[in-house]
Amino acid sequence: MRVLLSTFGSRGDAEPLAALAAALQAQGAQARVCTAPDFAPRFEQAGVELFPVGPTVRDWIREVMADPKPNIRERGAQVMDMYFDALPRAAEGCDAILATGLFPSTVAAQSVAERYGLRYVYAGYCPIYLPSAHHRPFQFPDRPPPPDSADNRERWALNTTIMQDVFGDAANRHRAALGLPPADRLRDRVFTDRPWLASDPVLSPWAPTSLCEVEQTGAWILPDDRPLAPDLRDFIEAGDAPVYVGFGSMGLHAWSDAARVAIDAARGLGRRIVLSGGWAGLAPVDAGEDCFAVGEVNQQALFPRMAAIVHHGGAGTTTAATRSGTPQVIVPQIADQPYWAGRVADLGMGVAHAGPIASVESLGEALAAALRPETRARARVVAEMVRGDGAAVAAKRLINSVNN
Known part of the structure; x- marks a missing residue:
């Protein structure tokens, strides 16, 4: 067949x-x-x-x-x-x-x-x-x-x-x-x-x-057993768990300062950042050692090691983040992404940002809520339920x- x-x-x-x-x-x-x-x-x-x-x-x-x-x-x-x-x-x-x-x-x-x-x-x-x-x-x-x-x-x-x-x-x-x-x-x-x-x-x-x-x-x-790159692994292990920021296949044409906003929001909470370039070409905004840039990466290996996952809310990324047991902040852009943001919020394992463009203040507030112990605990409970x-x-x- x-x-x-x-x-x-x-x-x-x-x-x-x-x-x-x-x-x-x-x-x-x-x-x-x-x-x-x-x-x-x-x-x-x-x-x-x-x-x-x-x-x-x-x-x-x-x-x-x-x-x-x-x-x-x-x-x-x-x-x-x-x-x-x-x-x-x-x-x-x-x-x-x-x-x-x-x-x-x-x-x-x-x-x-x-x-x-x-x-x-x-x-x-x-x-x-x-x-x-x-x-x-x-x-x-x-x-x-x-x-x-x-x-x-x-x-x-x-x-x-x-x-x-x-x-x-x-x-x-x-x-x-x-x-x-x-x-x-x-x-x-x-x-x-x-x-x-x-x-x-x-x-x-x-x-x-x-x-x-x-x-x-x-x-x-699709199971993914690819190891993380040694320099990425070293960055993760050098301090507290970082925050992942990535928007996948979204070009973010209307949100030109997304990298700056996300980095400043995470820094405001004392968090390091793993920044995924994606189709928007996000890149570090300065030479700070608290931000590590990645390209295509094994999400199944990376996400469980993050403190929180900031993303666009695509079906695949949301599922991978949910299975990792890590809290999420979704900044939905188009199509079904507001739906996935709503589901993450309804299940108590993360935050749905209001609207497709975030400020340092609005993203920082959402990220602070995602980093609360009760949100992480709920994310781990839901992860155990997902097939x-x-x-x-x-x-x-x-x-x-x-x-x-």
Whole structure:
């Protein structure tokens, strides 16, 4: 049995597929991944065959951000073009396709699976992306909002229409080229009537709803045994536990002094800092010996050794931080990040900063709250509750669904 896993997105979208691929291979299946080339080293580390597609995600996002008024329809069509071109070759000899990530790439995955008669699964990493009476869909920025009186059911129904209007023409052009009939409810076809939710049920519970029946597998986590660099390890051991600051794939274009704010906030509490450059290119602001700069790093080895973790609230980083038992401060920027910030606060294991731009005062206040003994104690309790077998659960379920 061979499975193709497909996504287009940041590290938080790609790395879980490396975990699932490794779990599939551990259970006797073959797995390959189709995604952007940014994360090739992690797939190589996991022993997973990568079919790279398109430019790097980072370059694509830079191009989108440079456009003062990006056209969602055109950008979506661009991603579809890349994936409709790449997926048929990647799917050769496969029995199933599982897709996640940016919606246009999943459109291509579903259509290719339909064309070649392959088992198809859609998976999401956060419940707020799936239809539910308990939360609203995201508002498309170029579309008028529904009336305030509309309930969540009405909003999700409208979302079906909007998704069709935005992505339907490009999708049906490609479907016709594959010999497939047009799709008139594209979102529902791609999501299927039973999508998977690859998030931890403690950190990210799914509330039952008649709008969507979900199979929650737990988060897909790739074990990482890479050691920390000796100079980083020496820095950590030279004093009290530092504070980690990193914002992953966020460019932080509207928060140009993020490094200065974070460093000053930590220093104000007498804490040293491990500063992750990320896509924002954060760097030390002076020659102070209390700040250590890192690039790509093993979060599983680093986070348990931190006093607190300041981050953007991506699904992957939030899960890794939660599993480490270290308190968190989330400064959410976009998309699902306010949701994860809210969950960390609701569980009592950290603080959700109010808004995407922090000051030294606001971040210092949030960090002081995260550093309280009761917050650390709660973070350790929650860490013990979070499962680590989500990828194995999903792999077994996927293999059974194809074989049965």
